[in-house]
Amino acid sequence: EDKVVQSPLSLVVHEGDTVTLNCSYEVTNFRSLLWYKQEKKAPTFLFMLTSSGIEKKSGRLSSILDKKELSSILNITATQTGDSAIYLCAVLASGTYKYIFGTGTRLKVLA
């Protein structure tokens, strides 16, 4: 059965810290991995990683896909209180249209 596992479940840091969030997956015929940020409402898209695009960066956020280890990390440097959110990882398998989501990592950044 396809599965996505995120760790840690929750994390509390202080502003300025760097955090690393993990996502591991077991999916038949992997196609892509996506990261989302969810604040109070709907998830918003951050990155999509594929076999041809294993590293993405946007400002203080970056993500890497390790196809050998079947995992991805999301790094946030110089964290700010506005980074407080649930970070979701989802994986899409080839031949399907179904995104399988992990349960998320709840990040809280203290001022």
Add this chain to the structure above:
Amino acid sequence: NAGVTQTPKFQVLKTGQSMTLQCAQDMNHNSMYWYRQDPGMGLRLIYYSASEGTTDKGEVPNGYNVSRLNKREFSLRLESAAPSQTSVYFCASSAEGQGAGYFGPGTRLTVL
């Protein structure tokens, strides 16, 4: 562009009542999805529609039905609501089921 819109934003039902959640997208996406989100469970797929005219079951389809009315609209129906269906429901769409999924604002449903 409005993106993905959902109605209603909030709803309270009594056990056994029925209702339809509406979703529409204006991004010309082929694929549309209904998820529910419960504490500690992440987002679970209820139904999806790869393209207009097709629908398929996701992970937790029991108690729900869907209709892909046209390319823009995908509705979710609860025929006889149960307290276990208390949740936040999100509609999403994506291009060809490949790229990023874009989510609607969600509907918070409470079944008493």
